[in-house]
Amino acid sequence: KQEVTQIPAALSVPEGENLVLNCSFTDSAIYNLQWFRQDPGKGLTSLLLIQSSQREQTSGRLNASLDKSSGRSTLYIAASQPGDSATYLCAVSDYGQNFVFGPGTRLSVLP
């Protein structure tokens, strides 16, 4: 059974810092990995989708990498801003076509 973990559970950084969020999964047989952002009490906003054949994806200040063999993905946020404060979730889709989510990392960017 696929399990997804995220480290750290919470992170607080001053504005302008570069930071890395980590996602690990136990079964490397995945279709893709998706990073989401969730604001308090709201739904999820898709940030980046990495197909299993890809190594990384970039969107603006965000860069996500995928290492299937080691069961890891990282989300790099450059020049963090207070508006980046949210919970970041990663999810993997397996060959059963189900999506398994991690518990999330709660990020606070202080002005």
Added chain:
Amino acid sequence: ETGVTQTPRHLVMGMTNKKSLKCEQHLGHNAMYWYKQSAKKPLELMFVYSLEERVENNSVPSRFSPECPNSSHLFLHLHTLQPEDSALYLCASSQGRRGSYEQYFGPGTRLTVT
């Protein structure tokens, strides 16, 4: 605006009530999903519909009953719920059911069972 809407946004119901959650997607997608998000637990996939056919039911209690009348609408009918069913219920859609497609989420319905 993600193209996936959910109503109501908040719902308080007693354990003997019957209510329904509604989800509508305006993206032309063929697959729709219900997820449950409880405090301090990862999102749990409840149901998957592909082309209006239920293709996944992850051991969800029968007090939750999904309905997908067409590819744009998804309902979750609730009856005789328990307090532990209080959670944020999220609807999502994707172009197809294959895992290679990106999922788009609605804003969720915050359900409180008293």
